[in-house]
Amino acid sequence: MISNSTILIVEDEDLMRGIIAGMMRDSGFRVLEASSGEQALEIFAAESPALTISDIAMGKMDGIELLDRIKQLDSEALVIMITAYSSVETAIAALRKGAYDYITKPFINENIIQTVRNALRQRELFSENRYLRRELKKKYDFESIIGRSDALMKIFKMIEKIANTNSSLLIQGESGTGKELVAKAIHYNSPRGDAPFVAINCAALPESLLESELFGYVKGAFTGAHTNKMGLFKAADGGTLFLDEVSEMPPALQVKLLRSIQEREFIPLGSTKTVTFDARIIAATNRNLEEEIAAHRFREDLYYRLSVISLTMPPLRERREDIPLLVRFFVEKYTRALNIPPKMVNEEAMQAMINHEWRGNVRELQNVIERAVTLSDEIIESQHLPEKVRDTPQTIKDVSGQTVTLDELERRYIIETLDRVNDDKNRAAEVLGIDLSTLYRKLKRYGR
Numbered sequence: 001m002i003s004n005s006t007i008l009i010v011e012d013e014d015l016m017r018g019i020i021a022g023m024m025r026d027s028g029f030r031v032l033e034a035s036s037g038e039q040a041l042e043i044f045a046a047e048s049p050a051l052t053i054s055d056i057a058m059g060k061m062d063g064i065e066l067l068d069r070i071k072q073l074d075s076e077a078l079v080i081m082i083t084a085y086s087s088v089e090t091a092i093a094a095l096r097k098g099a100y101d102y103i104t105k106p107f108i109n110e111n112i113i114q115t116v117r118n119a120l121r122q123r124e125l126f127s128e129n130r131y132l133r134r135e136l137k138k139k140y141d142f143e144s145i146i147g148r149s150d151a152l153m154k155i156f157k158m159i160e161k162i163a164n165t166n167s168s169l170l171i172q173g174e175s176g177t178g179k180e181l182v183a184k185a186i187h188y189n190s191p192r193g194d195a196p197f198v199a200i201n202c203a204a205l206p207e208s209l210l211e212s213e214l215f216g217y218v219k220g221a222f223t224g225a226h227t228n229k230m231g232l233f234k235a236a237d238g239g240t241l242f243l244d245e246v247s248e249m250p251p252a253l254q255v256k257l258l259r260s261i262q263e264r265e266f267i268p269l270g271s272t273k274t275v276t277f278d279a280r281i282i283a284a285t286n287r288n289l290e291e292e293i294a295a296h297r298f299r300e301d302l303y304y305r306l307s308v309i310s311l312t313m314p315p316l317r318e319r320r321e322d323i324p325l326l327v328r329f330f331v332e333k334y335t336r337a338l339n340i341p342p343k344m345v346n347e348e349a350m351q352a353m354i355n356h357e358w359r360g361n362v363r364e365l366q367n368v369i370e371r372a373v374t375l376s377d378e379i380i381e382s383q384h385l386p387e388k389v390r391d392t393p394q395t396i397k398d399v400s401g402q403t404v405t406l407d408e409l410e411r412r413y414i415i416e417t418l419d420r421v422n423d424d425k426n427r428a429a430e431v432l433g434i435d436l437s438t439l440y441r442k443l444k445r446y447g448r
């Protein structure tokens with residue numbers, strides 16, 4: 001990787017340039033040569049070399065000016081300056097302007113090659129950030145996804161299979177159900193796991209920004225485009241691009257996205273050159289995309305491209321058996337974060353949480369626990385839960401599988417009984433086994 005990197009050598013003295021170029025070629029690098037600052041800039045823009053070695057003292061455009069111009073094109077460019085012993089001050093000025101290092105003439109071969117290797121290695125470590133990724137990988141192990149319900153087990157099975165493919169994936173599901181968590185677990189457990197996971201929220205940016213973030217631009221593409229910018233498509237190369245809230249992508253961009261995914265290439269803003277990419281696309285949405293298509297807000301062809309594989313995260317209220325597991329997991333997480341002893345959750349509080357609707361799903365549960373951990377002493381009681389969680393009426397599944405409250409079920413039963421006895425209140429009370437006065441009170445509440 002390092003040894004066949006491209007190196008640009010800028011030196012106006014042919015003899016000196018030849019010597020350096022020869023040394024670099026002997027070490028296995030691909031070498032480009034420029035005899036002036038102007039020429040170097042052209043080559044730099046066209047070839048994006050991994051590293052540039054430039055003399056400071058040159059004709060019209062000197063090395064310092066060249067450094068400035070290169071940094072304008074790519075603020076992270078690696079540049080090493082060559083200087084004579086007598087003008088080390090200028091070299092230090094170059095370091096302040098962002099040069100990586102400088103070499104003094106006459107130099108010893110080993111030194112210059114070592115400096116180049118160090119620069120490239122450091123860049124590689126920096127950009128790949130291996131350590132961090134390994135940590136992330138642990139964090140996004142499948143085991144970090146808590147739950148043992150059938151609904152979730154099905155998801156686990158699917159993501160294990162999906163991880164080894166390259167197909168585009170669409171994750172649907174209500175807010176807070178774990179769509180991003182699953183996307184990351186798939187990425188970090190796939191062969192792409194060592195390459196970046198790059199996420200963008202399509203709802204968070206105005207159209208023009210979203211476009212330039214995704215596709216990047218070249219210098220001068222629009223006012224304010226002072227340097228080249230690499231788009232996220234390219235940044236996710238070899239890895240995964242996560243398009244969050246994809247339903248919110250403006251129509252014009254949907255077209256461009258579709259084409260890019262189909263062709264596996266795109267054109268940065270203001271550029272004429274196509275750039276290929278190899279990123280796996282995972283998209284997520286908490287809207288129903290079929291409805292969005294029917295309403296002509298989302299392109300059907302893009303939908304099919306994105307949903308080569310699709311999965312839907314079940315809402316928490318449809319897998320209530322996972323709630324106690326999640327509660328314990330989050331209690332431990334937050335007590336540990338606060339560095340305090342573990343806490344218990346009493347029966348009443350747990351029952352209230354099992355019964356709650358959780359419109360905000362796991363995220364809402366997580367927030368409720370975080371708050372309860374701070375408010376409680378050793379035991380988390382229902383008083384430490386928000387009112388709306390505490391007061392959730394008990395629910396149950398009716399014969400058609402719909403979730404209803406016990407009150408609602410009672411109401412239906414009473415009305416049905418009254419119908420069966422031709423609205424004879426005395427008879428109904430007898431059948432229901434309640435006082436006549438209780439029956440009247442209930443009917444009044446139902447508005448009958």
Ligand SMILES: Nc1ncnc2c1ncn2[C@@H]1O[C@H](COP(=O)(O)OP(=O)(O)OP(=O)(O)O)[C@@H](O)[C@H]1O
Binds near residue numbers: 146179180286363366
């Ligand atoms: N099964 C789970 N086990 C542990 N933590 C979970 C689980 N599901 C979700 N979470 C946590 O809940 C929070 C919300 O999850 P995530 O951000 O993945 O949801 P989302 O579906 O992307 O939501 P939104 O649509 O609002 O963006 C995160 O902090 C996540 O770590």
Ligand SMILES: [Mg+2]
Binds near residue numbers: 179180244284
């Ligand atoms: Mg999300």
